[in-house]
Amino acid sequence: MTTPSRYWREIPQRYRGEANSCEKCKKKFFPPRLICPKCGNRDLAKAKIADKGKVLSFTIIRVPPSPFKDQAPYAVGIVELKDGVKIMGQIVECDFKDLKVGLPVKIEFRKMFKEGHSGILCYGYKFVPDS
Amino acid sequence: MEGIVGYGAYIPRNRIKVEEIAKVWGADAPSYKKGLMLEEKSVPSPDQDTITMSVEASKNALKRAGIDPIDIGAVYIGSESHPYAVKPSGTVLAEALGATPEVHTADFEFACKAGTEGMFVALNLVKSGAVKYGLGVGADTSQGAPGDALEYSAAAGAAAFVFGKKNVVAEVLDTYAYMTDTPDFWRREYEYYPQHGGRFTGEPAYFKHVTGAARGLMKKAGMKPQDFSYVIFHQPNGKFPFKAGRKLGFSKPQIEPGWLVNKLGNTYSGSSPLGLTSTLDIAKPGDHILLISYGSGAGSDGFILKVTSRIEDVRNLAPLTRDILDQNKNYLEYGEYAKFREKIRKAD
Ligand SMILES: [Zn+2]
Numbered sequence: 001m002t003t004p005s006r007y008w009r010e011i012p013q014r015y016r017g018e019a020n021s022c023e024k025c026k027k028k029f030f031p032p033r034l035i036c037p038k039c040g041n042r043d044l045a046k047a048k049i050a051d052k053g054k055v056l057s058f059t060i061i062r063v064p065p066s067p068f069k070d071q072a073p074y075a076v077g078i079v080e081l082k083d084g085v086k087i088m089g090q091i092v093e094c095d096f097k098d099l100k101v102g103l104p105v106k107i108e109f110r111k112m113f114k115e116g117h118s119g120i121l122c123y124g125y126k127f128v129p130d131s
Numbered sequence: 132m133e134g135i136v137g138y139g140a141y142i143p144r145n146r147i148k149v150e151e152i153a154k155v156w157g158a159d160a161p162s163y164k165k166g167l168m169l170e171e172k173s174v175p176s177p178d179q180d181t182i183t184m185s186v187e188a189s190k191n192a193l194k195r196a197g198i199d200p201i202d203i204g205a206v207y208i209g210s211e212s213h214p215y216a217v218k219p220s221g222t223v224l225a226e227a228l229g230a231t232p233e234v235h236t237a238d239f240e241f242a243c244k245a246g247t248e249g250m251f252v253a254l255n256l257v258k259s260g261a262v263k264y265g266l267g268v269g270a271d272t273s274q275g276a277p278g279d280a281l282e283y284s285a286a287a288g289a290a291a292f293v294f295g296k297k298n299v300v301a302e303v304l305d306t307y308a309y310m311t312d313t314p315d316f317w318r319r320e321y322e323y324y325p326q327h328g329g330r331f332t333g334e335p336a337y338f339k340h341v342t343g344a345a346r347g348l349m350k351k352a353g354m355k356p357q358d359f360s361y362v363i364f365h366q367p368n369g370k371f372p373f374k375a376g377r378k379l380g381f382s383k384p385q386i387e388p389g390w391l392v393n394k395l396g397n398t399y400s401g402s403s404p405l406g407l408t409s410t411l412d413i414a415k416p417g418d419h420i421l422l423i424s425y426g427s428g429a430g431s432d433g434f435i436l437k438v439t440s441r442i443e444d445v446r447n448l449a450p451l452t453r454d455i456l457d458q459n460k461n462y463l464e465y466g467e468y469a470k471f472r473e474k475i476r477k478a479d
Contacts, residue, residue: 011226015223015226015227016226016227016228016229070177070477071177071178092176092178093144093176093461108183108187109183109186109187109190109227110176110178110179110183111177111178111179111180111182111183112178121180121182121214121215123182123183123223123227126178131458131459
């Protein structure tokens with residue numbers, strides 16, 4: 001069960017891909033970090049993740065956690081975005097037979113799940129084929 | 132002069148054909164297709180709603196506007212299918228775009244007219260100087276009761292418009308509103324499907340308000356049908372906009388670029404705003420466009436726009452509406468459609 005407060009804390013990342021970056025190492029972090037793990041820099045700049053990329057790896061979820069039970073079976077993949085950031089997410093609007101490593105995808109804003117009949121609606125990013 | 136700085140559209144890729152619905156209810160598909168001038172309609176995926184479509188349409192509008200979203204001072208979504216009964220849709224949209232926290236947000240409702248209401252208020256806040264940019268969105272995931280005539284047309288889509296004073300793609304020369312209390316279509320609290328007055332939705336409702344608004348606005352602006360390159364009327368079915376056009380003296384070629392309903396269905400609050408996006412997609416600098424919405428209850432908003440040369444620079448920065456409508460479609464069978472639209476009662 002996602003509580004409204006936990007969902008709320010992740011809104012900047014889930015809704016608009018808020019990240020940060022170390023200017024010295026030219027590296028972007030998503031979710032944002034407090035300190036650059038490579039050089040220890042604490043003065044990280046605000047950034048946004050790219051909205052397009054390609055599938056690095058994927059799997060089909062047939063026995064999902066309970067908030068996602070109505071969505072099964074669904075595809076989850078690791079996507080390498082154009083800025084090098086690698087993130088995991090659902091891949092939707094794509095027949096499983098068309099899923100492949102290297103498939104170009106883009107981010108779309110979607111409903112992730114509902115908290116039962118009366119709880120909050122949770123929104124965030126998913127991937128769709130970029131035709 | 133104030134006007135539209137950027138515009139964007141979003142239509143889900145799922146479609147269902149009139150034949151597929153008709154065969155479930157034993158209805159005669161050819162007579163529905165002819166009567167409604169409708170072939171198929173859009174259907175949202177289970178993870179799409181008024182909020183998600185508003186976000187995607189607004190992102191497209193921002194691509195064309197080329198502004199910093201933090202400068203948006205007002206965000207309004209008009210819809211009759213806001214996902215929450217209590218909790219605004221606009222807060223999610225404003226947050227997803229990065230327009231928070233210095234932004235005024237409200238959700239509008241007025242059947243199919245809610246989209247142009249949001250546009251009307253956003254525009255006038257810009258005009259007054261209260262905000263630098265205002266965003267008005269019309270979006271709906273409309274539901275018709277299973278087997279009802281509305282089920283053939285109730286569709287999903289969104290159109291978004293950023294209003295501002297500089298770098299406009301279309302100036303808004305004049306606006307108008309025309310309304311009366313007319314109970315032609317309604318949905319009571321806690322009811323899942325709307326009800327309508329059948330034939331009563333025609334002459335005393337749609338046609339009276341659409342022609343009343345069009346005539347009133349043209350009189351106010353000192354213009355006549357021949358002065359406009361294009362006109363967009365609300366599109367509850369294929370026939371009504373052409374009939375309204377004939378009554379007013381508009382020709383088919385003026386209506387057709389914004390007439391999407393035969394392949395899209397009635398996207399309610401998104402209907403005439405989406406027609407405006409597809410018209411802006413093909414309009415030339417100097418063209419005058421008349422937009423007349425309609426919402427049951429009942430009323431019409433009117434806008435007169437004049438396209439500027441900036442349209443040529445921004446048009447291709449986001450997907451064209453006809454391309455979204457015609458490409459990458461996914462046809463559903465009635466069972467999948469019923470599941471997607473939560474028309475099937477499941478155990479918890
Ligand atoms: Zn570093």
